Amino acid sequence: MFRKFIDIKPEAPYIIDGNRPSAEWPASGKIEIRNFSMTYREDLPPSLTNINLTIYPGEKIGIVGRTGAGKSSLAKALFRLVPDGTTGSILIDGQDISQFGVGDLRPRLGIIPQESTIFSGTYKRNLDPLDEFSIEEIWSALLKCNIASKVSPPHVKNSPPQNNMQAENDKEYEMMKTMYDKQWSTAGKWMKLFMLLFTKWPKKEISNYEVSEPPYGLWNNTQGGGRGFSGGQGQLFSLCRLLLRKRRIIVLDEATAEVDLETDKEIHRLIRDEFSNSTVLTIAHRLETVMNSDRIIVMDKGQIAEVGPPQELIKQGGLFAKLVEANDFGQ
Numbered sequence: 338m339f340r341k342f343i344d345i346k347p348e349a350p351y352i353i354d355g356n357r358p359s360a361e362w363p364a365s366g367k368i369e370i371r372n373f374s375m376t377y378r379e380d381l382p383p384s385l386t387n388i389n390l391t392i393y394p395g396e397k398i399g400i401v402g403r404t405g406a407g408k409s410s411l412a413k414a415l416f417r418l419v420p421d422g423t424t425g426s427i428l429i430d431g432q433d434i435s436q437f438g439v440g441d442l443r444p445r446l447g448i449i450p451q452e453s454t455i456f457s458g459t460y461k462r463n464l465d466p467l468d469e470f471s472i473e474e475i476w477s478a479l480l481k482c483n484i485a486s487k488v489s490p491p492h493v494k495n496s497p498p499q500n501n502m503q504a505e506n507d508k509e510y511e512m513m514k515t516m517y518d519k520q521w522s523t524a525g526k527w528m529k530l531f532m533l534l535f536t537k538w539p540k541k542e543i544s545n546y547e548v549s550e551p552p553y554g555l556w557n558n559t560q561g562g563g564r565g566f567s568g569g570q571g572q573l574f575s576l577c578r579l580l581l582r583k584r585r586i587i588v589l590d591e592a593t594a595e596v597d598l599e600t601d602k603e604i605h606r607l608i609r610d611e612f613s614n615s616t617v618l619t620i621a622h623r624l625e626t627v628m629n630s631d632r633i634i635v636m637d638k639g640q641i642a643e644v645g646p647p648q649e650l651i652k653q654g655g656l657f658a659k660l661v662e663a664n665d666f667g668q
C-alpha cells in the first residue's frame with residue numbers, strides 16, 4: 338500500500354530561487370504553444386499531440402470539441418498540472434513557463450474551474466485568505482457576481498431571528514455597532530482621526546455595517562467542500578475571487594448541465610465587462626457562450642483540428658460547423 342505513495346512523483350518546485358518572473362509578469366497575456374505534447378502516464382497515449390498555437394493579448398478564445406478531445410488537458414498544460422510527460426514549450430509573454438516554479442506561475446493566472454473549491458472557514462477567509470482587500474471591495478465583488486445574498490441572506494432587522502446563526506449575526510451586529518457608536522462619541526474628533534489613520538479594523542469592518550446591506554454573512558462559516566453551493570453558485574463564487582484579483586490570463590472551464598443558461602450568461606457578461614483587456618480562454622460546452630469569441634479552437638483527439646473566428650469556421654463547413662449543426666458540445 339505504501340509503495341503507491343512512494344511511487345508518487347514530487348510536484349515541480351514551488352519557487353525556483355534565482356529564476357523568478359518580474360512582479361508584473363504576465364503584463365500582456367500572450368500565449369505561445371510550440372510543438373507541445375502531453376501524456377498523463379507512460380502507459381497511456383498522449384492527450385495532447387503537437388499543439389502549435391499563438392493566442393494574442395486580450396483575445397477571447399473558445400475551446401470546443403467532443404468529450405475527451407483534450408480541452409481540459411490544454412488548460413492543465415497552461416497551469417503545469419502535469420509536469421512530467423510533456424515535450425515542447427509554452428511561453429507566456431515570451432517566457433517559457435517551465436523555467437519558473439509553479440508558485441510563480443499558477444497564482445498569476447486566473448481560473449474558474451468546473452468544480453469550485455470552497456474550504457471550511459468563513460466566507461471572508463475563503464475569498465481573501467491573506468487579508469488583501471477591504472470589506473467594501475469583497476462585498477462589491479459579491480454583489481457584482483450576484484452571490485451576495487448567498488453569503489448574507491436578506492433578513493429584516495428587529496424581526497425575531499429565524500435561527501441561531503441569524504441570532505448570532507444580530508447580536509454581533511448590535512455589539513459592534515454599539516462599540517462603534519461609543520468610540521465615536523467618547524473619542525471625539527481627534528481620536529476619530531487617529532483611529533482612521535492608525536487603526537484598521539473599525540474603519541474596515543464595522544463601518545461597513547452602515548453601508549446599504551450589512552455584509553454580516555462574510556463572517557459565517559461555509560459548510561466546506563462546496564456543500565451548500567450549487568455548481569452555478571460555486572462558479573459565481575470563483576468568479577468573485579477572480580474579480581478581486583484581476584489577471585491578464587483567465588481560463589474558464591465552463592460547467593455543463595448543472596449551470597443554468599441564465600447563470601452562464603451572467604458569468605460571461607461579467608467576464609466581458611470586467612476582463613476586457615485580459616486574454617480569456619473558455620472551455621465551452623454551450624454554443625451561445627463561444628459564438629462571441631474572437632476565435633474558436635476545435636480540439637479533436639488531442640490535436641487542434643480547426644482555428645478561426647466562429648462565423649468563418651461555420652462557412653468552412655468543417656468540424657465546428659458540424660458541432661454547431663448538431664449543437665453537440667460534448668455534454
Ligand SMILES: Nc1ncnc2c1ncn2[C@@H]1O[C@H](COP(=O)(O)OP(=O)(O)OP(=O)(O)O)[C@@H](O)[C@H]1O
Binds near residue numbers: 403404405407408409
Ligand atoms: N488525469 C488523467 N489521467 C489519465 N488520462 C486522463 C486524465 N485526464 C484526462 N485524461 C485523458 O486525456 C484525454 C483528454 O481528456 P480531457 O479531459 O482533456 O478532455 P476534454 O475535451 O476536456 O473532455 P470533457 O469535455 O469530457 O471534459 C482523454 O482521453 C482522457 O481520458
